[in-house]
Amino acid sequence: SAGICPSSPLQVVNQICVNPEYVRVTSQKSPGDAITLESSWKGPEHCVNDTCIFFNERVGDGIVILTTERNAAIASNFPSTDRPKENVLPFHVAEVPGKGIGIVADRKIPKGETILIRTPTMMVQTAPHVGLELGTRDLLYDLAVQKLPSKGHELFMGQMGKDVYDKIETNCFQLYIDGANESGSHLGCYPEISRFNHDCRPNVNYRINNMTHTTVAARDIAPGEELSISYIELMLPREERRSRLRRWGFECACPHCSVSDAQAAESDARLRTIEELEGALENFNETVVAADTGARVADLYETEGLHAYLGRAYTRAALNFALFGEAERAREYARAAVAALERESGSDSADVRAMRVLAEDPRKHWTWGKRRKGKPGKGQ
Numbered sequence: 023s024a025g026i027c028p029s030s031p032l033q034v035v036n037q038i039c040v041n042p043e044y045v046r047v048t049s050q051k052s053p054g055d056a057i058t059l060e061s062s063w064k065g066p067e068h069c070v071n072d073t074c075i076f077f078n079e080r081v082g083d084g085i086v087i088l089t090t091e092r093n094a095a096i097a098s099n100f101p102s103t104d105r106p107k108e109n110v111l112p113f114h115v116a117e118v119p120g121k122g123i124g125i126v127a128d129r130k131i132p133k134g135e136t137i138l139i140r141t142p143t144m145m146v147q148t149a150p151h152v153g154l155e156l157g158t159r160d161l162l163y164d165l166a167v168q169k170l171p172s173k174g175h176e177l178f179m180g181q182m183g184k185d186v187y188d189k190i191e192t193n194c195f196q197l198y199i200d201g202a203n204e205s206g207s208h209l210g211c212y213p214e215i216s217r218f219n220h221d222c223r224p225n226v227n228y229r230i231n232n233m234t235h236t237t238v239a240a241r242d243i244a245p246g247e248e249l250s251i252s253y254i255e256l257m258l259p260r261e262e263r264r265s266r267l268r269r270w271g272f273e274c275a276c277p278h279c280s281v282s283d284a285q286a287a288e289s290d291a292r293l294r295t296i297e298e299l300e301g302a303l304e305n306f307n308e309t310v311v312a313a314d315t316g317a318r319v320a321d322l323y324e325t326e327g328l329h330a331y332l333g334r335a336y337t338r339a340a341l342n343f344a345l346f347g348e349a350e351r352a353r354e355y356a357r358a359a360v361a362a363l364e365r366e367s368g369s370d371s372a373d374v375r376a377m378r379v380l381a382e383d384p385r386k387h388w389t390w391g392k393r394r395k396g397k398p399g400k401g402q
């Protein structure tokens with residue numbers, strides 16, 4: 023849904039845009055159902071209009087939420103997410119040239135390894151974040167962070183940004199906790215995730231499920247390499263990416279933005295080719311499409327270093343082979359799509375399930391042979 027990213031009227035300038043494909047919105051109950059704050063939570067306190075403070079010292083490193091009673095009740099009832107035992111994290115935090123602090127791998131992190139699973143330390147509803155009178159908002163924010171236990175407070179205040187509002191703007195992710203309606207839109211702050219810098223060709227995927235943030239290696243990461251996520255949509259030419267990141271107040275220092283003008287033009291041209299071929303794949307009357315067109319597009323994603331987006335590319339390639347009645351290649355790409363989509367959206371997402379079905383038996387899939395040359399009535 024387009025509501026999640028920059029087209030949203032509630033979009034604040036600086037929050038990290040979660041790719042809508044990877045956001046799993048959860049509606050626990052229908053709007054008429056009564057839902058109450060889970061008993062280990064405290065609040066409401068310090069209400070301004072509908073916005074109150076709710077908190078729980080025992081979730082993660084402590085969590086404080088500024089929102090309506092209904093939203094707090096929904097969030098407090100999310101199934102608890104266990105942090106895996108993390109005796110030794112595979113990275114350290116260090117100064118990175120041109121970017122402030124960043125995250126650097128201590129050892130090889132293989133593709134598909136889960137790096138961090140975190141609940142937010144602070145979560146604020148987007149509507150009061152953008153709508154409250156500034157003095158009231160800042161007072162409420164100061165009261166809210168005081169509810170955090172010392173570890174959570176220290177982590178939150180250690181994030182980049184001059185005050186609480188600025189820290190939220192610089193570091194937090196938009197997420198929806200109650201279906202896709204605007205009142206469910208919140209900004210979730212995960213102070214350890216806040217150390218991930220942006221890269222236009224990131225090596226880490228992330229997703230937010232309910233309010234839990236999960237990061238997974240998108241490709242093999244070598245010791246000493248910086249771990250990065252993307253703050254923006256990546257299928258954009260260099261100038262457009264740069265200008266979007268300038269709105270965050272920084273000039274992108276990632277390697278892909280630092281290439282020569284000639285190399286950047288080559289990359290931009292590749293992105294245009296991808297866009298054209300993807301358009302053709304969608305259009306059944308388009309005669310330029312052959313059985314391997316989807317696989318060619320997937321190759322272009324790989325050449326471009328778009329490891330974070332391979333799930334969608336392999337999915338299209340698998341479907342196109344099935345449409346042309348090529349079972350073995352359809353199966354091969356469907357399997358690759360399952361692995362990539364698991365990294366991107368988790369193992370039980372609808373996209374993963376769909377590709378598992380295709381990999382099982384392409385001949386039984388609804389797409390089978392629908393675009394095969396010479397088939398009557400299919401626009402060929």
Ligand SMILES: C[S@@+](CC[C@H](N)C(=O)[O-])C[C@H]1O[C@@H](n2cnc3c(N)ncnc32)[C@H](O)[C@@H]1O
Nearest residue numbers: 121122123182193216217219220272274275276
């Ligand atoms: C979410 S924080 C990331 C951690 C931050 N570097 C720190 O020191 O805490 C986002 C900020 O990091 C910096 N940053 C992130 N990615 C960058 C990049 N690709 N190039 C330059 N600066 C970057 C910018 O100052 C940005 O506002």
